[in-house]
Each structure stands twice: as structure tokens, then as C-alpha cells.
Amino acid sequence: MTQILADSLIYAAEIGIIAMGVALCFAILRFANFAHVQFAVVGAYLTYSANRFLGLPLVPATLLSAVATGLLAVGIDRAVFARLRRITPEGKMIVSWGVALILRAAIACCFGGASRVFPVEPAALNALGAYFTSQDVAVVAATLAAILALHLLLHRTRAGTALRALASNAELAETRGIPAERMIALMWLISAGFAAIGGTLFALETRLQPNMDLIILLPTFSAVTIGGLDRVFGAAIGALVLSLAQNLLIGVDLGGLLGLGSWSVPTRFRDFIAVGAMVLILLLRRRTPGALAAR
């Protein structure tokens, strides 16, 4: 049982930090950014490059990659999204898919389709009956540190207050003199930076390949939806809930509990649970503002 909890926490840490970026973007710009998952992949490859070709140790490599990916996102915003602030949220979603395709093609062309592995050899650990590695501890610690840093930024600084003001009422915030475009740039920097860290963590735990975007996409959007789409810390909770649901459904002997003989959900239904949870949550959602009154 503690093993299931430990595994859930590790997976939630990888997905949660990526999901928080999606939620942050949704809170400020009101659209689900499909390109976000590509920021994670780009970030993972940048970390790998900094580590492998510049010879930086992993931690500074990850931080460098986070800053670079953040700047890339700001640049993309200037070139694309800033010109399309006034179109519908659906339109922005479609455009973000176009951006995602460009980023994916760039990564695949530069690095090829073969998978790569970070040259790390973590030590095996054992506590409270659960087995994990020193790397798992680092992954969870990195995400917790990121959550704490974001919390402090949002609630203890002037920039954070400005961001929250933009999220709750953009027009009012702008008339009160908050520099919206500067704050949006800051949002992209944080959001894509988090994605880069999350992508690196994900690649550390599994491996680096251009099509990891499809592996990250569904659980990430599922976690954000469970958390409430514009709730930044809700996304982290959503990742934990999703991860627990997946590991419990797969790891616990459900048939035994119901007295029907040994049976649990097969491992291959992991993605199915993620997407199913997302659709279910959306179906159970109360009316979204602006939607037509139900008759």
C-alpha cells in the first residue's frame, strides 16, 4: 500500500508541475494551451543538451533550460498569441495546436526519433515498506520547491498580486494601471519554465523521445481539468488525485475486495482512466459562465 502511495506521489510530481503551467495560462489568457506539452518536451531536450554538450551538472542544466524555454514561450507569444488576444478561446486552442506541431517538428528534426536516456544512476532507497530511488526523492522535492516558490511569488510579491488581479478581472486590472502585457510575459516565463522542469523530471524517470508529448498530453489535461482548469494549485492536487486513482485502480485487487476472485484493472487501461476522469469531470461540471442556459 505504501508502495502505491509512493509511486502515485512520484508520478503526480512529474505531471503536476506541467499541469500547473497549463492552469496558469488558462487563468490569465483563458485558453487551454496545447503547445504547453511541447514546452515540456523542448525543456527536457534543452536540459539534456546542456548536460551532455555543455557539460553542466543536472541541476544548473535544468534551471538554464527552464529560463531558455520560458524565453522561447515569451517569444512565441510575441509572434503569435499577442496578435490574437481578441479571438475566441476555441480559436486560440486551434492556433496553439499549430504552434505545438511546429515545436514538435523542430525537436524531431534536430534530435531524431530515437530515444535517449539521461546518464544518471540513482541509489535505491527503502522506507516504510516502499521502494524508490534517490532520483524519485529529487523529483518530488523539485516539484514541491516549485509549488512553494510559485505560492510565495503569487501571494507575497507585487508581481504576484498583479497576476492574480489579471486572472480575476483583466479589464479592471488594466484600468487600474497593471501592465498587462508585461505580466503576461511573466506568466509565460513561469508557465513554460515549469513545463521545462516537468519535462526534464519526466524524461529522467522514463526516457527522452520526441513522441513523449503524446504520453504527457492526456494525463496533464486530465489533471488540470480535475483541478478546475484555472486553479494553479488545483492542477497539482488534480495530478495527485489522478495519479492515486490510476495506481489504486490498477494496483488494488478489486475482485478480491468484492469477493469475486482476484481481479484488478489491467495496466494498459492507465490512459483510459486519465481520459475517462477528464470527460467525467467535464460532464459533471456545472454550467460554465457564458454557456447557454439549459432548457
Add this chain to the structure above:
Amino acid sequence: MTDFAIYCVTMIAIWSVLGISLHLQFGLTGLVNFGQVLPFAIGAYGAGFAAVHGAPGWSGWVIGGVMAPLLGLVVILPASRLTQDYWALVTLGAGELFRLAMLNIPGIAGGVEGVSVARINASGTAMLAALALLVATVLFARRIGHSPLGRMLRVLREDEVLAATLGRDPVRFQRVVTAISWAMAGLAGTLYAHVIGYISPSAFTVAETFLIWIAVVLGGPASILGVVLGTTIIQLTALSTRFVAQWSQLPFEFVANLRLGLFGLVLVLVFLLRPEGLVPERRERVDAASR
């Protein structure tokens, strides 16, 4: 060479039907369906299901033509409570749920290995069947577009509340459009299965949905001519990848990735430079008094 040309025309016709189905939903009505591959997949798997379970070939068409609109009506249910961007996520999820179910439950139609379907061997016959389906779809979609129903759908697209104040029930119109357009896409899926002769879950991913979206956005979502034009451009680009790779002596995978990036670039550029698409919607003037 003629065989390849015939194959191209067949594929363009089938994907145009999918595009026109999306044109009715998005271009006319404003429904953002990010699971457009779902009715297509249901149609194809209708044929697959019939093949695996020894049912006669026509039953695949029935499954595709009936199950697709029925499932569409289920998927459209929450649309009245959700704004379009949330509903887009529901449709995206619904499409993936279907694909993952087909992937992981081999009993339905072969699981990950897929299933062989009776193939239309004469390529000319396949092309004529696809063209016939396309012509029927175009005529039907045109008829809808020019009817009072089509005008109401446009009102719905521009302003749902206005449609409601005119005494029309937006939800009912959305249901009608979904049933019609999903039936079209379902039939296209069954035909696709019989043309290719083999289906597997990997042919019905989110990427396929966006292939349809890119074609529709490029050509012009609100114009049938535009949709067919956009589909032709996108499909020819996709189908010619192999030859570009041979000609340029670059690895196939590299060229395929470049093509993917090109599609993304097209999508972004259309939104930035020509949001109404290559063929914009014709403005219709109707003078009620002169009728």
C-alpha cells in the same frame, strides 16, 4: 502513376467528406469538435466489427451510419451546459476514449493489431464510390446551407442568445447538425476501411482530427468549396511525402517531420493573415419582401 493519381483522388474525396462534416459543425454552427476523428473511427470500426464477427458486409455500413450519429447525440448532450472550449475538451476526450477502448479490448476488433476488412480491389471502383459519397455530401451540405435551417445555424454561430430570442431552441439545432454530420463522417469511415482493407487504432488519433481541422481552417470553414480545396492541398502534401523524400534523398522520417511542422505553420499563418480561410464565406442577401 495512374494508380497513384486514382488513390489520391479517392483519399481527397474521403477526407473532403470529413471536412464538410466539420464545415457543418464548425463553419456553419460554431461547434468546436476536437474529436472529429471519432465518427470516422466508428464508421471504420463498423466495418471491422462486421469482418471480425462474420457479419455480412452491409452491416458495417449500417453500424457506421447509425452508431456514429447516435454517439454524436450522446457527445453533444453536455454542450448546452459548457462553453465551446470546454466542450472541445469533451470531444477530444471522447475520441481518445474510443481509440483506447479499441486498442485495449481486442475482443471488439483485433486490438492493437487491427483487423483486415474486405478490400475494394479495383481502384477505379473505390474512387467512384468515394466520389459518389463526396458528391452526395456536397449536395446535401449545400442544401442545408441554403435552407432556412442553414440560416438559423449561422445565427446560432454568431449569437446563441439571439437565436433563442427568435424562439428557436439552439440545443435542438445543434443536435440535428451533429446527427447529420456524424452520419456523413461515419459513412466516410466505413468506405475508408473498405478502400484501405485494414484498420488499426493508430489510424484514428488526435493527429488525424487535426489533419481535418488544418484542411478546413486553411480552405475556409464556412465554404464547401474552401473545405474541398483545403483538403486537396493538405492531402496532396501528405501523400507526396514519400516522393519528396526520394527526390531530395533525405530520410523519410525527417521529411515527414518537416511536413508536420509545415502544417503547424500553415495553421498559425492562416489565423494571423487570413482568418476567414482561402475561400471566405459568401454573404447572402435575402430580401424577404420581394419573395
